[in-house]
Amino acid sequence: MKKLSYLLILTIFVWGCAPKPYYVKPNEWKTPDKKDSVINFYSKFLKGWKIFLDPGHGGQDRKNIGIKKRVVEADVNLKVALYLRDYLTRAGAIVFMSRDKDTTVSLADRVKMATESGADIFISIHHNAMPGDENTYYASTWYHAVEGDPKFHPCNRDLARYIQRDLAYALRISGSLASFDGTMSDYFVYPKQGFYVLRNATMPAVLVECTFFTNEYEERKLSIDEFNQIEAWGIFKGIAKYIQAGIPKIEILSDTILTSERPTFILKVSDRTGIDRQNIQIKIDSISVEKSFITSIDANSYLIILFTPNFNLSEGIHTLDVVVRNKNGNSSFPFKRNFYIRKQIGD
Ligand SMILES: [Zn+2]
Structure with missing residues (x-):
């Protein structure tokens, strides 16, 4: 009986010392x-x-x-x-x-x-x-x-x-x-x-x-x-x-060949989880631009109007760079679009 209890104690001890599962x-x-x-x-x-x-x-x-x-x-x-x-x-x-x-x-x-x-x-x-x-x-x-x-x-x-x-x-x-x-x-x-x-x-x-x-x-x-x-x-x-968690989508609805040196852009941003209106970053040629106007199309998408009165863009190619975030904090994928400023005939 005594031997048996020693054996039991030994078994419990060995069991306790056995290596834990690896994962x-x-x-x-x-x-x-x-x-x-x-x-x-x-x-x-x-x-x-x-x-x-x-x-x-x-x-x-x-x-x-x-x-x-x-x-x-x-x-x-x-x-x-x-x-x-x-x-x-x-x-x-x-x-x-x-x-x-x-x-x-x-x-x-x-x-x-x-x-x-x-x-x-x-x-x-x-x-x-x-x-x-x-x-x-x-x-x-x-x-x-x-x-x-x-x-x-x-x-x-x-x-x-x-x-x-x-x-x-x-x-x-x-x-x-x-x-x-x-x-x-x-x-x-x-x-x-x-x-x-x-x-x-x-x-x-x-x-x-x-x-x-x-x-x-x-x-x-x-x-x-x-x-x-x-x-x-x-x-x-x-x-x-x-x-x-969703990845916001960005579309540019306005033309990319523009005749004004101070163009206006229309962007549509959407995400099924909702857009974080406070986190919209827009750059033209790497310089930040404030959005001029934002209006909701439905619960999940907005139209952004971008006037650029302070820009005086030269004739040629420029870059528009936009990042938006959804309500879960996920940012849009890289969105860079070239646009072309062409002087109007007669300017
Ligand atoms: Zn490696």
């Missing part, structure tokens, strides 16, 4: 039905969206290896991207990839392929490293440039925020503490330059660094297929929630 399976995966219903729910928003996935490295570039040599970054990036493609495709999105096997693709070709695909958004997938520091790991999502820089556009940071939030939650790891919300500007690594693919992408773009392969514990997780699926799930939910 937490999403609640939504409890049954295949539930997982499918989540994908179906987001298909309302994702259907028809063109998404370009760029698994980093591969082919001749396989030098990034885990601290215990369990994983190669290029392979994990590809695995996550393929699972992500599966979730997005099942939700009705059209997915393009820079590579779907272990092949060499230059950075220039990645951007070129994305542009040629006509994708709406670009997602580059990577895993991070901190050489010489085995303790560091976190999730981070990167956007191009910093606020105030002409290359910065807030839509990239919006997308990064949504992905970062759901990725960090799915992985149950913290975001980078170098920023408030775990999103990072690529100028943090390369000041004034940023990452090649983000700098050159011709559509809204982010780069995801899921976690670190230079941390032994994280590397063990990265070598498990189910964990790679969870990484993809976090990114999938981030993209889906971003699109669910």
Whole structure:
């Protein structure tokens, strides 16, 4: 009897010391039905969206290896991207990839392929490293440039925020503490330059660094297929929630060939979640212009009339640049339109 109780105590002790599970399976995966219903729910928003996935490295570039040599970054990036493609495709999105096997693709070709695909958004997938520091790991999502820089556009940071939030939650790891919300500007690594693919992408773009392969514990997780699926799930939910939150649309209704040096523009801005009237930024040739008049067409759209009495635009090409935000705080995609000032005959 005594032996039995020792055995019982020993069993409880060993049980208590057993390593914790490596990761937490999403609640939504409890049954295949539930997982499918989540994908179906987001298909309302994702259907028809063109998404370009760029698994980093591969082919001749396989030098990034885990601290215990369990994983190669290029392979994990590809695995996550393929699972992500599966979730997005099942939700009705059209997915393009820079590579779907272990092949060499230059950075220039990645951007070129994305542009040629006509994708709406670009997602580059990577895993991070901190050489010489085995303790560091976190999730981070990167956007191009910093606020105030002409290359910065807030839509990239919006997308990064949504992905970062759901990725960090799915992985149950913290975001980078170098920023408030775990999103990072690529100028943090390369000041004034940023990452090649983000700098050159011709559509809204982010780069995801899921976690670190230079941390032994994280590397063990990265070598498990189910964990790679969870990484993809976090990114999938981030993209889906971003699109669910709405992206405002801008149209120019007035002519783009104008005969006045002080032209009037008519813009239509709309979003199904509503437009934030306080956050409308309009620039002509990089100089801010105040909107002259705004009137609602219906609950979700406005007409903006823009008189430019203080401008004296020379004959030739000029640029109109508009950013609006919706009530969820999401900014419109980059909207730049050239217009031409032509002097009237007889002037
Ligand atoms: Zn990488």
